[in-house]
Amino acid sequence: MLEARGLFFSYPRSRPRGAGERPVLDDVSLEVRSGDLLGILGPNGSGKTTLLNILAGALAPDRGEVRLDSRPISAWARRDVARRLALVPQHTHAPFDFSVLDVVLMGRYPHLGPFALEGPADLAIARAALQATGTDAFEDRPFHTLSGGEQQRVAIASALAQSPRLLLLDEPTTSLDLGHQLEVERLLARLNREHGVTLVLSTHDLNLAAALCRQLILLKAGRVIAAGPTEAVLTPASIGALYGVEAEVERHARSSRLLVVPVRRI
Amino acid sequence: MRADVELVDAVGSRAPADVRPIRVRLALTVVSFGVLLAAAVVAAPLIGSTHISLAAALDRSIPFADNADAQIFFVARLPRVVAAALVGASLAAAGVIFQALLRNPLASPDTLGISSGAALGAILAITLHLDLPLPGAPAVPLASLAGSVCALGVVYALAAARRRGLSTTVLLLAGVTMTAFFTALILIAEYAADFGETFRTVRWLMGSLDVAGYAPIAAVLPVVCTAFVLFAPLPRALDLISFGEQSAAARGVDVLRAERTALVSASLATGAAVSIAGPIGFVGIIVPHLVRRLVGSDHRLVLPASALFGAAFLIACDVVARTVIAPLELPVGVVTALIGGPFFLWLLVRGAR
Amino acid sequence: MASGLRAGGEGPRARRIAAGLLLAAALGASLRAAPPQRVVSLVPAVTEMIFAMGAGDRLVGVSSFDRFPPEVGRLPRVGALLDPDVERILSLRPDLVVVYATQTELKQRLARARVPTYSYEHRTLADIAGTLRSLGERLGAEAAANRAAGDLERAIAQVRASVAGRPRPRTLLVFDREDASLRRMYASGGYGFLHDMIEAAGGTNVLADVRQQAVQASAELILARRPEVIIELRTGENEAGHVRARDLAAWNALPSVPAVRSHRVHVLVGQEFVVPGPRVALAIKRLAAVLHPEIAP
Numbered sequence: 001m002l003e004a005r006g007l008f009f010s011y012p013r014s015r016p017r018g019a020g021e022r023p024v025l026d027d028v029s030l031e032v033r034s035g036d037l038l039g040i041l042g043p044n045g046s047g048k049t050t051l052l053n054i055l056a057g058a059l060a061p062d063r064g065e066v067r068l069d070s071r072p073i074s075a076w077a078r079r080d081v082a083r084r085l086a087l088v089p090q091h092t093h094a095p096f097d098f099s100v101l102d103v104v105l106m107g108r109y110p111h112l113g114p115f116a117l118e119g120p121a122d123l124a125i126a127r128a129a130l131q132a133t134g135t136d137a138f139e140d141r142p143f144h145t146l147s148g149g150e151q152q153r154v155a156i157a158s159a160l161a162q163s164p165r166l167l168l169l170d171e172p173t174t175s176l177d178l179g180h181q182l183e184v185e186r187l188l189a190r191l192n193r194e195h196g197v198t199l200v201l202s203t204h205d206l207n208l209a210a211a212l213c214r215q216l217i218l219l220k221a222g223r224v225i226a227a228g229p230t231e232a233v234l235t236p237a238s239i240g241a242l243y244g245v246e247a248e249v250e251r252h253a254r255s256s257r258l259l260v261v262p263v264r265r266i
Numbered sequence: 267m268r269a270d271v272e273l274v275d276a277v278g279s280r281a282p283a284d285v286r287p288i289r290v291r292l293a294l295t296v297v298s299f300g301v302l303l304a305a306a307v308v309a310a311p312l313i314g315s316t317h318i319s320l321a322a323a324l325d326r327s328i329p330f331a332d333n334a335d336a337q338i339f340f341v342a343r344l345p346r347v348v349a350a351a352l353v354g355a356s357l358a359a360a361g362v363i364f365q366a367l368l369r370n371p372l373a374s375p376d377t378l379g380i381s382s383g384a385a386l387g388a389i390l391a392i393t394l395h396l397d398l399p400l401p402g403a404p405a406v407p408l409a410s411l412a413g414s415v416c417a418l419g420v421v422y423a424l425a426a427a428r429r430r431g432l433s434t435t436v437l438l439l440a441g442v443t444m445t446a447f448f449t450a451l452i453l454i455a456e457y458a459a460d461f462g463e464t465f466r467t468v469r470w471l472m473g474s475l476d477v478a479g480y481a482p483i484a485a486v487l488p489v490v491c492t493a494f495v496l497f498a499p500l501p502r503a504l505d506l507i508s509f510g511e512q513s514a515a516a517r518g519v520d521v522l523r524a525e526r527t528a529l530v531s532a533s534l535a536t537g538a539a540v541s542i543a544g545p546i547g548f549v550g551i552i553v554p555h556l557v558r559r560l561v562g563s564d565h566r567l568v569l570p571a572s573a574l575f576g577a578a579f580l581i582a583c584d585v586v587a588r589t590v591i592a593p594l595e596l597p598v599g600v601v602t603a604l605i606g607g608p609f610f611l612w613l614l615v616r617g618a619r
Numbered sequence: 620m621a622s623g624l625r626a627g628g629e630g631p632r633a634r635r636i637a638a639g640l641l642l643a644a645a646l647g648a649s650l651r652a653a654p655p656q657r658v659v660s661l662v663p664a665v666t667e668m669i670f671a672m673g674a675g676d677r678l679v680g681v682s683s684f685d686r687f688p689p690e691v692g693r694l695p696r697v698g699a700l701l702d703p704d705v706e707r708i709l710s711l712r713p714d715l716v717v718v719y720a721t722q723t724e725l726k727q728r729l730a731r732a733r734v735p736t737y738s739y740e741h742r743t744l745a746d747i748a749g750t751l752r753s754l755g756e757r758l759g760a761e762a763a764a765n766r767a768a769g770d771l772e773r774a775i776a777q778v779r780a781s782v783a784g785r786p787r788p789r790t791l792l793v794f795d796r797e798d799a800s801l802r803r804m805y806a807s808g809g810y811g812f813l814h815d816m817i818e819a820a821g822g823t824n825v826l827a828d829v830r831q832q833a834v835q836a837s838a839e840l841i842l843a844r845r846p847e848v849i850i851e852l853r854t855g856e857n858e859a860g861h862v863r864a865r866d867l868a869a870w871n872a873l874p875s876v877p878a879v880r881s882h883r884v885h886v887l888v889g890q891e892f893v894v895p896g897p898r899v900a901l902a903i904k905r906l907a908a909v910l911h912p913e914i915a916p
Contacts, residue, residue: 058515082518089513095369096508096563106506110518114499117288117566162517316843330875334842337875342839397798404800460684461700462795469803469835478801478838479872593829593840 001198002032002055002085002166006064009050009222024050025061026222032166032200037192039213039230040202043243047222048202049090052168055200056087082110085166086159090174092143092151100138100146100154104129107161122161129160132191134183148175153184160191167191169201173208185212210234210249210258218242230258240266288566295567299574306578307351311343313585315592341479349477350584350598351577353543354553356490356535358576359497361550362557362569363532366504367525368434375536375550378437378529379417379444384540386448386455387413389467393459406470407482407541411489414537417444422529437529473544473599475584486538493538494573496531500524501565546599548606549576555613654759655715655735659697659708662739665717666691667896668751672763679711686890687898709734715757744815747895748772767897774900775819778907781914782821788910790822791836791846791878794893800869801838808834812895813852820906822848841876848910849878853888885909 010023024047032038040048053059055066057073066073073081086107094103104126105118112118118126130136133153138146146154152175159167172188173181189212191197203209209216209230216233218226220242226233239247239260246263286294312320322328322335330336360375368377375381390396391409398405424440425433456464477483503524506514511521539546553576554568561567580598583605587598659680660666666685669675675690682699685691695711698704703725708716709732718725720740729736737757739750748768755764792813796804807813809824811832817824825844826834834840849870867886870879878884887905891898907914 053512053516056512056516058512078515078520079518082516085516087513087516089510092509092513094509095371096366097558098505098563102562102564103509106509107517109502109506112502114502117292119287119289123287168516314839316839331880332875334845334875337842337873338839341873341875342837342842346838392797395798404797404802406797466795466797466803474803476802476837476839481872482800482802588837588839593826593834593843594831595835595837 001034001036001069002200003030003067003070004051004055004064005029005067007051007054007061007066008063009047009054009059009061022221023062024222025054028064028219028222028224030217030224030227032198034165034198035192035196036198036200036215037189037213038200038215038217039209040200040217040219041204041206041209041242042202042219043204045221046219048204048219049170051219052087052170052200052202056085056168057081058087079110079113082162082164084164085168086162086164088155088159088167088169088172090170092155094143098143100130100135100141100143101126103143103154104158104161107158110162125163126157126161129157130154132160133157133187149177149180152176153180156184156187164197166198166200169199171203172201173203173205181208188212206234206239206247206260207257210260234258234260288564291561292567292570295561295571296574299571299578303351303574303578303581306581307347310347310350310581310585311339313589314338314343315589345477345480345483346475346584346588347581348480349483349542350475350581352483352487352490353475353539353546354549354576354578354580355573356493356539356576357546357549358553358557358572358579359494359569360532360535360539361576362554362565362572363497363500363504363528363535364550365554366500366508366565367528367532368438369508370438371555372551374547375532375539376445376545376547378421378441378533379448380414380421380533380536381540381545382445382448382452383417383420384410384414384537385471385545386452387411387416388470388541388544389452389455392466392470393455393463404482407485410541411486411537414533414540417448418530418533418537420444421533422526425529426526434525469597470544471599472597473546474595475543475580475587475598476595477542482542486542489534489538493531493535496527496534497569500528500531501569504528504565505563544599546580546602548602548609549580552602552606552609553579555609655713655757657711657713658715658717658758659711659713660685660717661697661699661703661722662717662719663687664741664747664894664896665737665739665750665754667894667898668754668764668767669758671767671897672751672755672758672760674758674760674763677758679713680708687894705729717754741895742812744775744812744819744895744899747812747897747899751897771897771900775903778900778903779819779821782907782911785821785911787821787823788847788883789825789845789877790817790910791825791841791844791849792817792852793836793849794833794852796851796869799866801841801872804836804841805833806836808832812899813892816892816899816903816906820903820910822906822910838873841873845877847877847881847883849876849884850906850909851884851886852892853886854890854893 007025007028008023009025028051040051042048050059054061057066068076068081068084105122108118108122127136130139133156135150135153135157138150143151152172156172173184176184185208188199192199213230215228216230217224218233218238225241226238234249236247236249239245244266246266248261248263250259252259316338318335318338323339357375364373364375364377365371388406388410391406396405396409398408421437421440421444425437456467503519506517506519507521507524515521553572557568557572557575561571583601584598587596587601590596656677657679658669658677660669660678661682663682663685666681667687669678670688678694680697681691681694683696684699697707700719703722705725705728713734715735715737716729717737717739720738726736737754748771751764751768755761792807793804794807806826807824808829808831809827810830814824825846867884870884873879891902
């Protein structure tokens with residue numbers, strides 16, 4: 001469904017690059033098949049956000065190509081891309097005063113364009129998205145009055161309102177408390193399992209990746225150091241290489257979740 | 267499988283409670299602000315330092331040359347009301363666009379140096395006694411328009427120099443720098459000019475809507491119309507861009523094109539307004555704020571409402587300007603400042619967002 | 620005995636010294652009372668007055684705006700109302716500097732440098748002759764000054780007499796506006812020497828009720844006041860001497876104004892209209908010729 005080959009990206013600099021400086025993304029390739037639940041795992045600064053933006057077609061790579069449904073993403077009309085995939089950014093900040101429902105309704109833009117106005121069908125979709133993320137009670141509240149976690153869930157609802165087949169999420173649970181983390185985890189799992197939504201999410205939370213994702217890509221300093229099914233990729237060796245932490249990976253008996261327990265810094 | 271249909275079925279949908287659909291809100295907004303503007307347009311030409319009667323003004327039996335009421339109504343006041351409406355609508359709409367583009371509710375048409383460029387153009391025309399061979403084409407407004415276009419060019423080139431699109435940070439910095447630079451040039455021109463020219467430039471900078479005819483309006487009407495046509499597809503894109511360029515792009519907005527169009531159209535509207543009436547401050551900031559309080563933040567409502575309200579607002583300010591110390595007139599920029607200053611204090615006190 | 624002799628010798632010397640001192644003081648006083656010989660004038664009107672009383676050769680410096688008489692062309696310039704060059708003024712070693720009443724800082728600095736000043740105030744038409752006389756006294760040229768003042772008063776009275784009893788046309792006197800349009804027009808209000816000139820030349824200022832020297836005349840105001848004659852003043856500084864047809868064409872925007880309808884919009888070019896000095900008589904004569912063309916020159 002979505003394929004990336006040889007992605008290379010660096011931010012424009014006013015002076016030539018120094019010897020030891022690395023690009024943000026260096027020769028990154030990955031493949032996402034319909035129905036996948038892929039996690040991009042890596043420490044802060046490993047290029048995850050940039051990668052997601054490039055995969056969504058919001059950013060153009062310096063070299064390499066992204067293909068959506070076997071066509072280069074640059075050949076697609078932007079709104080057509082947005083009808084198939086949606087991106088949930090890490091932070092949502094609005095300088096103006098919008099209500100929660102307004103924010104979610106913006107997700108209908110790819111289907112409506114600049115001139116069409118939302119109708120009852122769009123409202124229904126937006127409300128359904130709010131209910132799916134458990135934020136329907138906030139519908140009329142100003143967005144900026146919500147807590148970080150609530151805003152994150154509304155952002156997911158806004159992406160859902162795009163009716164995408166592929167959902168890209170940038171650190172979706174980072175600012176959530178445990179209860180809401182679990183809720184989002186369950187929501188994403190359900191979306192993938194019951195509604196066939198393909199998910200690609202970036203995170204540095206090993207346990208989320210372990211519990212939720214079926215495939216993983218480990219990204220370190222802009223390079224893919226491992227890729228494949230979760231159990232095969234998430235090993236003490238790869239975790240040590242990625243985070244410089246000695247850890248143990250085991251399966252929890254009661255919940256059958258894969259657990260990563262850090263032991264000490266290497 | 268389509269996620270939306272599944273989701274709706276899976277979770278059921280609630281009947282809408284009290285949120286009116288956007289169609290209704292848009293219609294209500296346009297109608298109510300439109301009525302306000304219509305009232306202003308009808309009432310304003312009847313108010314002034316000289317008492318006139320509408321019946322006498324419309325009386326066709328009196329030859330126009332002898333009908334003082336008609337002359338004052340049609341030649342002195344009506345063009346002024348039209349000019350005020352055009353300038354007010356342009357400045358307010360430009361204010362909305364600039365605030366969205368720069369993602370800052372304190373931005374205004376003056377922020378990016380466009381009105382300073384227009385002012386510099388006009389002042390150079392005044393102090394250098396520029397003369398155009400075209401009949402009926404006054405040099406000062408045309409030079410003013412040229413100045414605003416130059417300012418736009420410089421700011422745009424600076425902001426687009428980055429490889430990837432239009433950087434709003436650079437835009438802001440370029441705008442502030444250009445304003446300071448143009449202001450310095452204006453000061454030099456005033457200093458080098460003789461007494462009479464300096465007096466003229468100082469008065470020009472205070473703004474005046476006394477157009478004495480439709481010619482100045484007709485001259486910039488194409489520019490204003492172009493600007494408003496360019497405005498049309500922007501509001502929704504601006505809503506999305508206010509949340510971030512990359513998330514807007516991921517929702518299908520052509521961000522670069524929208525930002526370029528926003529910059530050019532708002533600058534054209536500002537340049538046209540300044541070239542008709544000189545710099546008039548506060549309209550571009552007050553009106554969007556007031557309108558947002560009344561209709562919310564959706565730019566599809568804010569933009570048309572601001573244009574209509576800005577027109578009515580400036581018509582009202584001009585009525586005050588030309589009646590409060592009759593037969594003398596206050597510069598209309600003074601009236602908008604006298605309203606704008608306390609307005610901002612009130613905003614601060616309320617601590618509103 | 621010897622001390623008494625010496626005392627006697629010092630007594631007469633002390634008296635001689637005292638007498639000498641007194642004489643020097645008297646001489647000094649009379650020197651101070653001598654009329655100034657090196658005059659710097661920052662006021663063009665006063666420069667013209669000084670020439671009119673025959674004391675023009677005593678000028679050593681004039682303002683940057685002085686243009687008349689032609690002799691000022693060779694004199695050094697020392698700035699004007701807003702930017703007087705104190706160093707330049709002092710370098711000319713003046714014994715009198717004519718300054719504007721509002722130039723308080725300049726007056727203070729000159730006082731510290733012990734340079735006498737004559738403070739000029741821009742008032743009404745009637746005060747021009749008064750200034751001529753008081754300046755004449757200061758310069759020690761009373762006779763010539765009184766003659767010049769008398770000539771001026773007689774010339775103005777002559778114009779008044781020639782228009783006396785005639786209907787006074789409603790007049791608008793415009794001294795500035797934006798090129799090729801009627802915007803930002805400034806006309807004379809009911810106060811100041813421009814207003815006085817209109818009245819002396821046999822016209823009625825349509826803005827006489829506005830107690831200001833300069834009024835920004837909006838289109839509505841002009842339409843409401845319906846002037847029968849419109850006079851535009853140009854100094855001839857920056858514009859060519861001839862008036863461009865399309866400058867006057869701007870008035871066609873208000874065809875209902877009586878002056879426009881009857882083609883009585885005139886442009887008068889000349890410095891004498893803006894310098895309230897001895898040449899105002901000429902200015903008033905020219906105004907009267909426009910307001911009352913039926914009087915043969």
